Amino acid sequence: MSERLLLGFEAAQQVWRTVGRRVAVDNPPTPTRPPLLVRILFERGAGIELGSMPRRTRASTVPESLDGARAAHVRITLDECPSTLDLCVSRQRGRRFLAGARCHLMTGSYPVGSFFELGEGVMVTCPELTFLQMSRILSEELLILYGHELCGYFAHGMGEHGFCNCPALTTVSRIEGFLDRLEELRTERGEGMPWGLRRARAALVHVRDGAASPEEAVLSMVLTMPRHRGGYGLPPATLNASVRLGAEAAELFGIEEFVCDLRWTGHGLVAEFQGSQHKLRSRRSYDLRKGNVLGADGWTVIEVDRAMLERAPLMDEVAKSVSRGLGLRWRQPGARIATCQARLRNRLLRHLDDMRMRAVDMLAA
Numbered sequence: 154m155s156e157r158l159l160l161g162f163e164a165a166q167q168v169w170r171t172v173g174r175r176v177a178v179d180n181p182p183t184p185t186r187p188p189l190l191v192r193i194l195f196e197r198g199a200g201i202e203l204g205s206m207p208r209r210t211r212a213s214t215v216p217e218s219l220d221g222a223r224a225a226h227v228r229i230t231l232d233e234c235p236s237t238l239d240l241c242v243s244r245q246r247g248r249r250f251l252a253g254a255r256c257h258l259m260t261g262s263y264p265v266g267s268f269f270e271l272g273e274g275v276m277v278t279c280p281e282l283t284f285l286q287m288s289r290i291l292s293e294e295l296l297i298l299y300g301h302e303l304c305g306y307f308a309h310g311m312g313e314h315g316f317c318n319c320p321a322l323t324t325v326s327r328i329e330g331f332l333d334r335l336e337e338l339r340t341e342r343g344e345g346m347p348w349g350l351r352r353a354r355a356a357l358v359h360v361r362d363g364a365a366s367p368e369e370a371v372l373s374m375v376l377t378m379p380r381h382r383g384g385y386g387l388p389p390a391t392l393n394a395s396v397r398l399g400a401e402a403a404e405l406f407g408i409e410e411f412v413c414d415l416r417w418t419g420h421g422l423v424a425e426f427q428g429s430q431h432k433l434r435s436r437r438s439y440d441l442r443k444g445n446v447l448g449a450d451g452w453t454v455i456e457v458d459r460a461m462l463e464r465a466p467l468m469d470e471v472a473k474s475v476s477r478g479l480g481l482r483w484r485q486p487g488a489r490i491a492t493c494q495a496r497l498r499n500r501l502l503r504h505l506d507d508m509r510m511r512a513v514d515m516l517a518a
Contacts, residue, residue, distance in 0.1 A: 163237070164238050168277050190365055213267060304363070371501045372462065425455070
């Protein structure tokens with residue numbers, strides 16, 4: 154078993170979700186240690202156990218052929234092995250038919266650092282390259298949503314809510330930098346560009362760093378994507394940004410800052426998504442306190458929940474509130490735009506429901 158294996162595409166997507174879940178399991182809350190998301194947002198990730206993260210390699214070449222024996226060995230030894238292995242080779246003659254596997258031809262050069270080591274002789278495409286590969290599979294809206302997952306503080310497939318919180322695997326700027334290096338490398342060597350590069354760049358424009366839940370990502374997309382693509386065309390917000398209180402309010406309430414789901418810098422405007430995980434009494438009390446204190450300090454706080462995302466009139470009210478807070482004139486969506494908006498919301502919410510059901514099935518198993 155001399156030739157290494159490279160996992161990519163949907164198998165890599167599943168591997169990186171598994172990595173996020175492992176990191177979450179490795180960092181449980183204790184009586185003296187807050188939940189992982191709190192440590193990420195308020196403690197800048199200090200002291201987080203990252204032993205489950207794969208190691209980035211300096212390899213830059215794709216294996217030429219498949220080793221059937223090693224692929225069978227991977228199925229036995231790799232934790233949470235994907236049901237279907239997406240295996241990548243650089244030569245047509247190196248492709249093999251293997252039960253439970255898809256073989257992808259992956260030609261051309263790749264920058265150093267494009268692959269991570271999963272185990273002896275097994276690699277996986279880096280998060281940035283995985284995003285590029287998934288542009289060949291996912292629709293535009295689901296590719297943008299997947300970008301939010303890679304650049305956010307959550308991973309699908311764990312617990313009753315369908316996701317867990319974990320450190321971000323990458324950032325928008327890192328993905329953009331990787332695509333730039335890949336394009337420069339291919340140009341220097343006179344090689345063609347990988348399929349999907351243009352789609353990946355177009356999708357990345359609408360991805361934001363820092364979403365702490367799938368619903369926050371959906372809310373950001375619905376509010377800020379262009380109207381003809383199903384959004385409301387509002388200016389982009391910063392996700393899970395620190396909001397510092399004025400000196401007088403900080404002294405009065407005994408707290409200096411909050412972290413808000415969406416913040417529009419310079420406008421005193423934030424939006425909060427109230428998801429199912431917010432139903433815990435302690436969490437709900439914290440959110441109510443946040444709204445009261447920010448309101449007393451002059452901030453406008455807009456609250457959104459799943460029911461609002463599902464109903465066009467209620468989302469119109471949310472978008473109107475944001476527009477007013479930003480000093481923008483409200484434009485009532487016409488029939489065609491309203492249809493695009495309904496289609497976008499329905500597709501995104503249906504995807505979240507599917508992912509949640511898969512997580513519940515995993516939990517039951």
